Amino acid sequence: MKKLLSLIVSCALTAAATADEGMWLLTNPPLKAMKAAYGFEPSREWLLHMQRSCVRFETGGSGSLVSADGLVMTNHHVGSDMIGKLSTKERDLLKDGFHARTRAEELRCPDLELRVLQEIEDVTARVNAAASESKNPAEAGVARRRAIADIESESERITGLKSQVVTLYQGGAYHLYRYKSYTDVRLVFAPEQSIAFFGGDTDNFEFPRFNLDCCFFRIYENGKPLQAEHYLRWSDAGAKEDEMIFIFGHPGSTRRSLTTDHLRFVRDVELPARLGFIWRNEMKLAEFAGKSKENARLAMEDRFGYANSRKAFTGQLTGLQDIRTFGHKYDEEAAFRAKAEASGNNPDESYRAIAQAQEAHAAFYKRKFAIERVTRISQLAQIALHVQRLVDELPKPSSERLPEYSDAALASTYLSLYSPEPIHESLEIQRLTSALAYVAESLGGDDPVTVTLLAGKSPADRAAEAVRATLLRDEAVRKSMVEGGAAELQKSNDPMLAIARALDSESRELLTRYQNEVEAPERMHYAKIAAAKFAIHGDSEYPDATFTLRMTYGKVTGLEDEGRNIPAFTTLGGTFSRFDERKGEDGFELPASWMTARGTLNADVPFNFICTADIIGGNSGSPVVNTKGEVVGLVFDGNIHSLTGAFIYDAAKNRAVAVDSRGMIEALRKCYDAKALIEELMRRPDLTK
């Protein structure tokens, strides 16, 4: 536990000092602490089985293998991107749900990649050795990036596994992760969005909840269902109050070990810019959706994504604007620095260098953010930029390319670039209009980037023209352009390529500036701080989240919040009470399948529950397992307090929210008559194996 509490904050946060904090590397589990708190210590084999049963959704989310035939469980909101892509105007799978009653009915996703982690290797020494001769942080940064690209390519060549070097402790360690990658993934079952996301934006990140936020995919290998060596068994009994549970998943990002100067940058520069962008785009999309029912359908996924990010970032900013959070961080930092000072290993210079890096970053953050948004928002602009950059990058040696185009990353880049996923003209025009106008708002109407982007037209006219005229909507054209190389590309007057080119050179310059002035000094000096921390705390520190596999543990328990006692479990019956209470309001509809089953569903079966395990965005879709490694739940959310968890964990308040395995089965049986799926989930493995 790394919490060093001062008197000021001890009332609010005392509980944290003895709590279930930590997103642990599976290679370094806190065995003693677990044993002391719960009397249980996982074995190496148990952890390896968990590791190889877990799945990472490359679209951003977690999941797990739950049958011997490659069945994968995740959240509806993790799968919804694909469910949307598989929908058409006539077949709205988000609204109506989907249920393949036979393998033949399973729907293949256009561009979904799932990964299962096989091996982990510490490559810190090799990465740092590459930078040992460098004259300054920027040069060291270049050397490290090249070493990482080389390590990844080499590993991929030798093992055939997807290889990725993960930067841990902000630069304190580098681990090489090797994954099996699967790209033939098919949709098996999804409930209707109304019950998956019951309570809508209003109840999101709250508890009590009543959400069937699950869906099931199946991995295929060589055209046949994957025969999984490792997968999770289903628990008959579910979890009890106070029972120890584990969550294995891929928390996306935390900033718990940042210096207070760095956090100040996050609070005053980064989060306001991100939220400003989200608020804006939510309103732009609301205007678009208001124009017709079809627009509303098309905009649904984008709107959900923005709403979810808005709540998460709002929670983070609210946390940082609260002096109690910051006060705690100041105290923690001061206590560590005093200890480091006393041990003769004073990292003051590193703190100063990190503060300087924040000032440097603040000088161009908004500009970089705005320019990068265009290709984040617009699918076609993104495609055009990939085409342009592939043509520019491929002739270079792998280690000198932008990371997305290194040999190790190319297959994933191609998967998304050559995807046959539908592109909806009206939504795409909306997105590009909005993005171009955002650049004009952020940089000014006379900025050279704005002027080149707009080419003498209004954002709306420029966007409509580019979306309608581009040939890049056709995957084959993309491929032939990439293969044609620079000479061919120069001949093209495709307006979407012109938009990509208008952004490319400044975008690259700003990336280099970020790498040299911000990332490189941060890596160097966080590594020094991490070394000082290791010297004091040993390896009882966990690294900040990096969207790689972590273990977190805790117990099923309610909480007291603003004077209310919130129990750990809700029930299926509670769903209908909430429905009656908010009847007719946005986000509180129930699908016909549930209204019909209202009389037959067992109202007392647990539906959702909360537990103290320490999670964050990216953990969505993670399995909750008991000490036997059986599935007792499916994480789909954190409560409102967990959002501050990006910076600080408070066991009294932070809760992970999960669908109960029993509620899932009861709903699958009574609302969806999903016999085969239930049978597959409940099937016992061959214990002789």
Added chain:
Amino acid sequence: MKKLLSLIVSCALTAAATADEGMWLLTNPPLKAMKAAYGFEPSREWLLHMQRSCVRFETGGSGSLVSADGLVMTNHHVGSDMIGKLSTKERDLLKDGFHARTRAEELRCPDLELRVLQEIEDVTARVNAAASESKNPAEAGVARRRAIADIESESERITGLKSQVVTLYQGGAYHLYRYKSYTDVRLVFAPEQSIAFFGGDTDNFEFPRFNLDCCFFRIYENGKPLQAEHYLRWSDAGAKEDEMIFIFGHPGSTRRSLTTDHLRFVRDVELPARLGFIWRNEMKLAEFAGKSKENARLAMEDRFGYANSRKAFTGQLTGLQDIRTFGHKYDEEAAFRAKAEASGNNPDESYRAIAQAQEAHAAFYKRKFAIERVTRISQLAQIALHVQRLVDELPKPSSERLPEYSDAALASTYLSLYSPEPIHESLEIQRLTSALAYVAESLGGDDPVTVTLLAGKSPADRAAEAVRATLLRDEAVRKSMVEGGAAELQKSNDPMLAIARALDSESRELLTRYQNEVEAPERMHYAKIAAAKFAIHGDSEYPDATFTLRMTYGKVTGLEDEGRNIPAFTTLGGTFSRFDERKGEDGFELPASWMTARGTLNADVPFNFICTADIIGGNSGSPVVNTKGEVVGLVFDGNIHSLTGAFIYDAAKNRAVAVDSRGMIEALRKCYDAKALIEELMRRPDLTK
């Protein structure tokens, strides 16, 4: 007409050169142009009758006297602020409408002031003379502000009329306006919001439309209905296609005569900041409203206001981001400057000075904007600031006070400060939390203003504490604090006063900085440019809008837009077609009164219409009259193109949108059985008068 077209933009804008552009002073109507275009020339008496029949809503909007008994017609969305204040949890007048069938049932508004313009006097010479000895623009600004305060106080003392000096042509002229002021105003009739604002945010600023956006108040004087000498007669026939019409009202603000440097500031600094604030607050209020039905009711007015401003500012920014608008402005400016140069009266120095003023403004615009938002958003913070400032300002001579506290302005300030209007705790906490967090986001968490404002708490805790603990919710306390003076006030530890004080000194500093570095040079140099324009164009220039009475004229006519022909009129029957088309969607509900009357309403009666008259926000509630001065309509909106009208008028596209007088009567009869109201509207005046 001031348009000087270049070839580049002549296609798009040729029509404007021969069009009905202009928001004219009633003291300087374009008689020749009107006569030439429509063969009609209003007499002085006709104009004076119009002037004295028109009403200004001090809350921001227009209206007109429409009966001998002081009946005032305006838009529902102009009156909705008051309709909301007259509502309670049990009596939701916004949702359900209101109809006083007898005078006794009319509801007195808590703090509504209406004004009727009586006299106009040109005081340009006196204002400028006061500044003639000044050594620099800032000093001249101070001298002019003092002269204006003196002129207003003197006029008020002598005439007993509310007196206000209006700055025209950005400083080219100063006119003294004298008003009768009425503060006993009662609500007579309001339809349900769903039909007043049918189509919601989606159809706002669009056409075709189907809105009964009207409501009626009555002015009382000495406890009895005002016996109005001037009021408008109702037209039996309504308006025909191509008929000449006039609109008299109070356009709020246009920026048509700004230099291109100044417009660039508006495009790149002002509008992005304003819109960013609006997007943010719309999302904050949506979160609040989602929590309960009562929250949704409380937030309705704020949400409508933000949504309306969002659409208006978005239209403006979209216009300025379109190179055609800006290209036109460049050409217009270049042509004028060439002519001025040729005539030996080159205003280059003034253009440069105005450009410098924009740079100066950009340096502190966002800071000033953020700090001022707190008292704009939070009713109680606004009240606290008034109390604090009154105590500080009242001991000074009137001409040295902040403008709101000059003798001439005090009565209006007191009306709002001592209003018994309800303050809703939950909404007020939401507003103040949002405002405090906005300051933290904009200035940074460690800025001294943020730190003082938050006093060591989170925005939410600080807001809840201040709203719950302040004594300023009681009007009597406000009064006694103001009367107690500085010594008494210093003793108070009211947290809302602490919030006001935390803002006050920097807010004053930034105001002074604005006056000295921006406003004063702008006034001085726009006056010089205006003089150069007068020298070339004579008095055929109209000044930019200033929320004072203007006349605009044109004809009833449709338009061609993106290949569609949009007819001038919609019908009552069209309302139900639109309802059927969008059934069940947000903003497309119809009230029971209309559903019931569906069979009896004459479907062919005109409901809404468009005309070319040149209007902008503030004109809402203006009467549309024919050449006989009879009411044929009620302006409630502009079409989407009219939003660019803040900078440029295009007769081919800009349209004012009005409720047809015939549709209003048919709906009052069939949906509301409002016999007495109809009889009062249709009553003929005694022609012997």
